[in-house]
Amino acid sequence: MNWIVDDTWIVIIGALTAIACALPGCFLVLRGMSMMGDAISHAVLPGLAIAFLVTGTRASFTMFIGAAVVGVLTAVFTQWITNLGKVDRGASMGIVFTTLFALGLLLIVQAADYVDLDPGCVLYGNIEWTTFDVSFEFNWGSTLVFVPRAAIILGSVALLNLCITVFFFKELKISAFDPELATTQGINAQLMHYLLMTQVAITTVAAFEVVGSIIVIAMLVTPAATAHLLTDRLHWMLVISAIIGASAAGIGHVLAIVVPPLIGFESTTTSGMMAVTTGLLFIVAWLFAPNYGWLSRILSRKDVENPFSGPLPTD
């Protein structure tokens, strides 16, 4: 295995993506809205296209704004359709994101005569090439370090999500667990819902522009679901999901280098391998988690605890 400095950057970028995704991902999983990331990452396509058609450039900032706005709108439209019609949340999510995605495709076909806006590239991204797009460089001791733009973007998003999660921990927690209680406590659960949706939209858009959306969808849901199997406390779930996501990024990249030659292929996509690794880690946790794993449930089946155990109060 030939490990160069670019490989380190790829792992760092993957790990930052994982951390940025895992934090809002935990709340999505706990709210039963895991597919929201998937929906938003597809639905932002018309935002990208409109931003391009309006400004006429591929400047990443305007594209980012366009996509993020449509991302939040996806959540708003989903909520409207759920509230107004007799449509459940999953179905309304499906309606909104497929419609927006199709609209985006139409717009891109219109725009495609002028510019190279490739939907395939938008969806699958290419984390391997991110290291060529250098944002700035600095001297670290005697070595010159080139910092890729992707690391800056995803580092900022990870930091933003970390700040939101820390500062609004109580509010995010109570609104996810019991929105009605949150409301009676004077915490606007609806507002917290849209804060989370904005986080997901920004994270999804920032990440897929640089690393592709397959890894975003995987990193939003799978590490969070894995961490839920391993702990009973929300703050540990957040920490563990970030660690699992970051490890999956490292392991995934190593596997992407090592595995294909073994079975006679040239190489494979790192993003794909990172996403597959999150799935493998989930399976390991699902089998061997201390309390909720398959193995421990088999072993503890004999001594089921009496639900009425423990002293009862005296009246």
Added chain:
Amino acid sequence: MPDLAYHNKPSATPPLREDDHSPRAPLSIHDLTVAYHRKPVLWDIDLDIPEGKLVGIIGPNGAGKSTLIKACLDLVPKASGLVQVYGQPYKRQRSVVGYVPQRESVDWDFPVSALDVVTMGLYRDIGWFKVVRRKHKDIARAALDRVGISHLAERQISQLSGGQQQRVFLARALAQDASLYFMDEPFAAVDAATERAIVTLLKDLQSQGKTTLVVHHDLATVTQYFDYVILLNMRVVAAGPTEEVFTAENLHRTYGGKLTLLAEAGHALSQIKRG
């Protein structure tokens, strides 16, 4: 002619004008109407709840009992009407109102401990951007102790029995130290020991001068538990002290032609006669 009586506005509670409401009542509801998808579920509710009462809200399924509570707490939109808590809108009185929702309203697999859930009742006091401190945890632990499960404080909530989960919700409301409590079916599917513990707690709250409204299903225990009842079936059929209002005629009007429930009502009345 019971049918006509049911469809007309009941005579037991004549409609109040706005200035008829006593300004310091823990809860006064004026002309409240609530609709879901344009279909009304509560009509012209006019109520004044006197201070220090333990109030049972009784009525058949779909009568709007939970909706009445939720409308008071701004959890469902009002089509019209006014709700006042100690003479002020609810928005300004959040800190004196405690709420115990139905147990099925949350996901018990959520990764929090019993203590965490009770602490959530204090989030308003703690405030934005601030963290939960030891003193808050102490208040929460004391509340768990009051409902007899402080030894389960660190348990993840899905590892509690139904009765214990209900006690966690009660402790959460107690931690708030409110003066007006709304409880949505706290007796649903709990064990006998928990039921006794809840009743003791309710009487305890009453002896401290607090007002509690409880959505209740079991007609047989109404006279034992509550000294004030609201008979509800989309409209207020009757409201007042239990001995005056909890009569065969009123129950018949509340439950209409539902035979099985009439049988239950008959059973409840036989209990009154014996008691």
